Amino acid sequence: MANGTGGSKDPILVVGGGIGGLAAALRLSRSGHDVVVLEKAAQFVEIGAGLQLAPNATRVLTSLGLMDKIREVGVFPNRLRLKTALTDENLSYLDLGEGFIQRYGAPYVVMHRNDLLTILLQGCQEQPSIELLPGKEIREVENQPDGVIAVCADGTSYRGKALIGADGLWSTVRKKFSDDAPVNSGYVSYRGTVPTDRATAHAPLDEVVAWIGPNLHYVQYPLRSGNLYNQVAVFKSDQYLKGMEDWGNSEELEEKLSVTCEHIRTAMPLLGRDHRWPMYDREPIDKWTIGNITLLGDAAHPMLQYLAQGACQAIEDAEAIGMAFDREPKNVTEALAMYERARTIRTARVQRNARLWGDMWHIDGAGRLMRDELFKTRDPDDHSHIEWLYGKRDLLEVRP
Ligand SMILES: Cc1cc2nc3c(=O)[nH]c(=O)nc-3n(C[C@H](O)[C@H](O)[C@H](O)COP(=O)(O)OP(=O)(O)OC[C@H]3O[C@@H](n4cnc5c(N)ncnc54)[C@H](O)[C@@H]3O)c2cc1C
16 A cells, blocks of 8 residues: 655646546645646536535635635625525525624635636646646546556556545545445436526525525525526425436426415526436545545535535635645655545534535424524524534644
8 A cells, every 4th residue: 555655756646627626736736746637528617507605615715816816706795595485584694794704704705616617727727737637537546555546448547646536426536435325315406597687586686595495495696796697496306206217307396396485486487497416415434545545525525505515615625635735745645644534524514414404494394384483583693503614723623
């Protein structure tokens, strides 16, 4: 098994050029490492629509020097609001204004996910120490006595002093650590954008709003300096439970959301329907590093999107792995072990809370009435439920 190799001039190999992989490449290059990013797709691109970035991620993006570019295309909402999906009643909100920014040291941002990827990509392209290689599907990765090796589907192979598997939910690299499989939640998500002036019903343009209801929710917020409007519909599919192949199709979407309030029904005709995302996560694992090979982002800890933290945690990982290399410059194996010790505990808590948050959003019956009452009486200045997530912390500290 590989050991040490801290003094090696070999690059760090990053498998996967999504948000997590590119953020890690950029962070590691800032610490003086050469990095090679091996991406399966022919281009570095993100499909999908909006992305919410909480201050635990925007603090890292600020320290990477990307905030000016994010400011040009992102939106800085004033409030996160929860409403009921059936009756459009206000439940609670979180003020994201100056007090929030002071408290957490960075803003809450919403932006198009491809805008973030483009900013990360440009940041990487500006670094001579980062080599970006699209069209490279990794099939095998191995520790070697003097580092690591990655073998591609096209027969080429790459050597490095360390390898970071940032290859997403269906990770190939993860198979080295676990024989687990993604867990299908039975929920499906539709999302898309429209020009804001064409949106048939939108919430106040300085808010991110989630309408929550029994087995479904709907989210709206503006993107791209307010010119685009993002919409997401999520529902639990009965067709999935019945084992139907075409589960969660657009007819089922119409049927499930037909019970929602007028605002949602007016907004829905312009919701993107050409693609849908079945919602998966995995059980947390406590070991994702062997020798000089580790995982990052969805490959390590895929989560349901209800806390809007999957990309945020991948960005935290990028900072944490950079810090670990800074603290252990002479021993790659120990740097990765240090990264794993801190991140497995933190991200397991986020994964589990994402599920719980989904259960709370989608509950029905007496539970729903109790939840609504609790939210309605919540003090909007109460940060006790998010401090652990958004608050400043040493990302290598071993605590949840
Ligand atoms: C509906 C929805 C809404 C969401 N909303 C939010 C949100 O508001 N905020 C938030 O923080 N998160 C959100 N997320 C989660 C977020 O999108 C993901 O957590 C994040 O994109 C993960 O990034 P990643 O780089 O780890 O993985 P990915 O984005 O999956 O990137 C993996 C990359 O690896 C490449 N790859 C795969 N296999 C190989 C291989 N064998 N060899 C080489 N390359 C390979 C892929 O092509 C891809 O480019 C949401 C998710 C969903 C589904």
